[in-house]
Amino acid sequence: MFRKTQTKLYKLPDTKILMRKKSAGKKTSSIIIITNLLLSIIAFSMMIASTTEIVSGQGTTTPMGRLITVPTVKLPLADISATQPTYLAKEIFSFSETTKGTAGFFDAVAGSGLDAALGGLMWAGVAYGAGQLIGSLLGLEKEQTQALSLSLAAGVGVGKFVGVIFGKGGAGLDLVGGQGISQTSIIGAPGIGIVVAVVVFALTYKDTSEKTVIFECNPWDQPKGGTNCELCNKDSNNFPCTEYKCKSLGAACELLNAGTGNEKCSWVNKNDVTSPIISPNYEALTEGYTYKNVRIRPPGIGMELTKENGECIEAFTTIKFGISTNEPTKCSIDYNHTTSIDNMTWAMGGSNDYEYNHTQILSLPGPTNINNEFPEIKNDGQYSMFIRCEDPNGNSNVDEYAVKFCVDKGPDTTPTRIEATSIINNAPVSYNTEKVNMTLYLNEPATCKWSKEDKDYNVMENTMSCVESITNFNSKMLYTCKGTLTGIENRKDNDYYFRCKDQPRAQENERNKNTESYKFTIKGTQPLNIIEIGPNGTIEGGASPVAVKLSIETGNGYNDGDSVCYYSTTQNEKDYVKFYTTESYKHEQTQNLVEGTYTYYYKCLDLGGNTEYNQTTFKVFIDKESPKIVRVKHDSAGDETCGGAGCLRISTNEESTCTYSTTTCNYETNKGIVMPYDNSKEHYAPWDTNNKYYIKCSDKSGNEPLPTECSIIIKAYNEK
Numbered sequence: 001m002f003r004k005t006q007t008k009l010y011k012l013p014d015t016k017i018l019m020r021k022k023s024a025g026k027k028t029s030s031i032i033i034i035t036n037l038l039l040s041i042i043a044f045s046m047m048i049a050s051t052t053e054i055v056s057g058q059g060t061t062t063p064m065g066r067l068i069t070v071p072t073v074k075l076p077l078a079d080i081s082a083t084q085p086t087y088l089a090k091e092i093f094s095f096s097e098t099t100k101g102t103a104g105f106f107d108a109v110a111g112s113g114l115d116a117a118l119g120g121l122m123w124a125g126v127a128y129g130a131g132q133l134i135g136s137l138l139g140l141e142k143e144q145t146q147a148l149s150l151s152l153a154a155g156v157g158v159g160k161f162v163g164v165i166f167g168k169g170g171a172g173l174d175l176v177g178g179q180g181i182s183q184t185s186i187i188g189a190p191g192i193g194i195v196v197a198v199v200v201f202a203l204t205y206k207d208t209s210e211k212t213v214i215f216e217c218n219p220w221d222q223p224k225g226g227t228n229c230e231l232c233n234k235d236s237n238n239f240p241c242t243e244y245k246c247k248s249l250g251a252a253c254e255l256l257n258a259g260t261g262n263e264k265c266s267w268v269n270k271n272d273v274t275s276p277i278i279s280p281n282y283e284a285l286t287e288g289y290t291y292k293n294v295r296i297r298p299p300g301i302g303m304e305l306t307k308e309n310g311e312c313i314e315a316f317t318t319i320k321f322g323i324s325t326n327e328p329t330k331c332s333i334d335y336n337h338t339t340s341i342d343n344m345t346w347a348m349g350g351s352n353d354y355e356y357n358h359t360q361i362l363s364l365p366g367p368t369n370i371n372n373e374f375p376e377i378k379n380d381g382q383y384s385m386f387i388r389c390e391d392p393n394g395n396s397n398v399d400e401y402a403v404k405f406c407v408d409k410g411p412d413t414t415p416t417r418i419e420a421t422s423i424i425n426n427a428p429v430s431y432n433t434e435k436v437n438m439t440l441y442l443n444e445p446a447t448c449k450w451s452k453e454d455k456d457y458n459v460m461e462n463t464m465s466c467v468e469s470i471t472n473f474n475s476k477m478l479y480t481c482k483g484t485l486t487g488i489e490n491r492k493d494n495d496y497y498f499r500c501k502d503q504p505r506a507q508e509n510e511r512n513k514n515t516e517s518y519k520f521t522i523k524g525t526q527p528l529n530i531i532e533i534g535p536n537g538t539i540e541g542g543a544s545p546v547a548v549k550l551s552i553e554t555g556n557g558y559n560d561g562d563s564v565c566y567y568s569t570t571q572n573e574k575d576y577v578k579f580y581t582t583e584s585y586k587h588e589q590t591q592n593l594v595e596g597t598y599t600y601y602y603k604c605l606d607l608g609g610n611t612e613y614n615q616t617t618f619k620v621f622i623d624k625e626s627p628k629i630v631r632v633k634h635d636s637a638g639d640e641t642c643g644g645a646g647c648l649r650i651s652t653n654e655e656s657t658c659t660y661s662t663t664t665c666n667y668e669t670n671k672g673i674v675m676p677y678d679n680s681k682e683h684y685a686p687w688d689t690n691n692k693y694y695i696k697c698s699d700k701s702g703n704e705p706l707p708t709e710c711s712i713i714i715k716a717y718n719e720k
Contacts, residue, residue: 116164124157147205155197162192221352224394226252226267233264241265251354251392275395277326278387284322284359289313291321302384302402312381312406314414315366316444318477320359321403328354329389341388341396350475354392360385363443363477365470366407369503381407415512416446416500419478421520426493428523428558428608435486436522440498441478445470448481448500457499457513468504490524528557528610533602538619542701545592546620550579552587554604554612561585563606571601571615595622626703627656629695629712634687646687648716650675650695658683658697658711665710669696689716 131152135145228249232241246255246265252272256264278297285291292310294303305321306312313319323331330352332344348358367381385403390396422439429436440448445468449460464483473479481500488494497517503510534551541547554561565587566576581588587604599617631651635642642649650658657679659672675683679700685693693714698704705711 116161119164120157120161123160124153127156128153144205147201150204151197151201154200155193157193158196159190159193218352222248223250224252224390224392226250226270226393229253229265229267231265236263251394269393272391272393273395275397276329276389276391278389278397278401279324281322281324281357281359284320284357286319286321289319289321297397297399297401301399302404305403305405312408313362313364314408315369315412316363316414318361318363318419318443320361322357322359323348323387323389323401324357325389325391326356327391328356329358329391330354331358331387331389333360334386335383337386337400340398341390344386344388348387358389361477362405364407365444366412367409368411368506369444369470381409383407411510412444412503413512414502415514416448416502417443418498418500418518419443420476423522426521426523428525428606429488430609430611431490431525431527431557433488433524433609435484435488438483438485438520440464440481440483440500441474441476442466442481442500443478444502445472445479445504446481446500446502447504448483448498450483450485450496450498452487452494452496454497454517454519457501460497460499466500466504485522488522488524491526492524494522494524496520496522523558523608525558525606525608525610526556528561528563528604528606528612529555530602530604530612530614531555531561533614533616535618536616538621539593540621540623540699540701542623542699542703544594544622546594546622548591548593548598548618548620550589550591550600550602550616552579552602552604552614554585554587554606557606557610557612558608559606561606563587563604563610565602565604568601568603569599576601576603593620595620623654623699623701623703626705626711627652627654627658627697627699629697632712632714634716635684642684642687648685648687648693648714650683650712650714652681652683652697654699655679655681656683656697656699658695660685660693660695662691662693665694665696665705665713666708667694667696668707669698669704672696687716689718691716 128149131149132145135148140148226249229246229252231249232246232253240261241255241263243255243258246253246263249265250267252267252269253265254268256266275298280291280294280303282291288308290306290308292304292306295301305319325331331348332341333346333348334344336345338344348360351358362385364383383405385405386400387403388396388400418440420441422441423436442448445466447466447468448464449457450462450464451460462483464481466481467473467479485496497519499514499517501511501513503512530552532551532553535548539546539548550567552565554563554565557563562583562585565579565582567579567589568576579587579589597617597619599615601615602613604612629650630653631649633649635647635649652658657669658675659669660675661667661672673685675685675695677683683697685695693712693716694710695712695714696705697711
């Protein structure tokens with residue numbers, strides 16, 4: 001039993017970024033964004049309203065000599081007279097001056113639809129840029145900044161458009177009863193802009209987060225100590241105490257007198273208050289490594305783990321080390337200091353069983369790998385792993401036992417290793433399979449490619465989807481690369497070649513690529529066939545139930561018919577049961593059946609996934625009668641069976657075995673004189689007119705006459 005199966009074994013010191021949790025402060029962030037959105041729209045609306053209200057200007061004459069109404073623009077920094085005639089609108093938009101009255105919708109004049117559209121677009125662009133600036137200042141995510149910018153642009157742009165087209169002198173003035181829409185009121189143009197902005201924001205805003213979610217399915221762990229051991233001994237006459245029941249009541253409970261019928265559960269070492277002694281396990285250590293400065297606990301508090309030459313461990317190198325304790329213990333580990341064993345992150349070796357020896361596998365990135373991905377972390381490659389162990393009575397070492405080690409600070413110069421694959425190398429696939437999904441498990445993050453020819457990484461045609469962060473390893477501390485292998489052909493070995501390039505987030509000149517390919521083979525197969533099935537016809541038995549043998553012979557497929565076969569009486573996939581004798585080309589299963597007619601459905605599956613179905617129907621008959629003699633005759637001399645004097649020949653109504661006596665019917669059938677042939681309908685005895693033949697016959701079901709009875713009594717004589 002173990003506490004936690006999670007075996008991700010490194011956390012960079014004091015580094016929250018490695019957890020990749022972007023959702024912290026999610027609600028607060030959303031509120032800040034929405035608040036800034038509304039305030040920004042209102043501010044923009046007030047500003048553009050104060051600079052664009054069109055009023056009647058002083059009448060004047062253009063160089064062409066016609067009467068016009070000159071737009072007067074209200075400037076926000078009004079050190080110029082609010083009624084000073086100006087051609088500002090014309091200069092900005094290149095519009096013609098308006099004639100008296102409301103501008104036409106498509107006129108290229110101030111207040112027209114074209115004026116409103118262009119003005120709206122201009123201010124939308126300004127608002128979009130302001131949104132990008134606000135997002136940057138607030139430290140928002142890219143998606144959040146984009147949503148803020150788009151909603152600001154939409155709100156301000158629409159607000160500007162509505163303010164111009166439905167404002168004083170606007171082309172849409174008649175649509176609002178001749179009264180210009182307010183440029184400053186919340187129920188006017190700013191209000192419309194806010195509504196539009198909120199709608200756009202709601203449609204585009206995505207407050208997403210990326211989390212690493214770990215699911216753990218752990219066995220139940222029994223209580224510490226042995227306070228409840230005696231509960232197992234109550235009413236032991238009706239409910240005997242078993243080892244399982246005893247140990248489930250407490251980690252320190254033990255079953256005494258096992259196998260005697262007088263089992264008792266007892267709390268052993270009840271007065272034990274001493275924490276375990278911890279020392280290094282040299283047998284568990286990977287070859288080429290050693291422990292240094294070993295201090296056994298107590299009173300020592302740790303040791304160092306290095307190469308035998310004293311150098312640091314190479315980055316992403318898998319090694320194993322271990323510790324031993326003086327009593328059965330369960331041990332936990334962590335890279336950070338904790339206050340007790342219950343606060344530690346991982347069960348050592350992934351197991352929470354009470355053992356004398358505990359091992360742990362390590363594979364860590366080097367400082368170069370960490371600093372390439374997280375430059376804000378100044379990692380020097382020095383690590384300490386803290387261990388605590390607890391005995392069944394709950395005694396654990398308060399002082400942590402530290403295992404110190406270092407990872408080489410030098411640049412990563414070793415190429416990626418493919419440690420495992422999701423499909424076994426040289427595995428078969430089912431007939432007509434053209435492609436399969438494939439996962440590579442690497443010792444470090446990398447980008448990988450594959451080809452059907454052995455070639456350089458740069459010219460391989462097919463890329464794979466690989467994790468690139470040093471934090472994205474699985475429970476075996478391996479990194480995944482996924483892809484789809486195509487072009488699989490039937491009835492042949494299909495070879496594929498893989499190469500990888502490490503350090504995806506490093507400079508290209510710092511990356512190492514494989515110079516030798518990892519060869520992987522997928523075997524194409526042919527269809528699996530069921531060659532022969534049984535039983536068929538009628539199966540007879542002398543008593544119910546009858547032992548009936550189901551049988552299948554398979555061929556072809558993968559490895560000449562080697563497969564696993566199943567049977568069912570319903571043809572429902574979930575009801576198929578594995579044959580008792582299978583995993584070969586011959587498969588057998590015995591069923592005890594009562595009289596009746598049966599249909600059995602068969603399914604066979606080989607290692608490549610080829611599947612074949614078939615079925616058989618048969619009848620079970622209960623035969624309770626002994627064989628009957630249906631014919632008696634004298635075979636003439638010269639017959640090969642009978643010899644010179646001839647022989648007595650009898651025929652039975654079913655296959656049987658017959659014997660005879662020359663004196664009485666009171667004999668055991670199997671102790672009589674044998675009449676060839678067994679399990680036949682024809683049986684013979686030497687012809688002798690001086691004898692009587694007391695004959696008994698039994699069938700395959702064991703039916704035979706009663707002990708004092710015969711199947712027939714015959715007296716031989718010769719015709720005169």
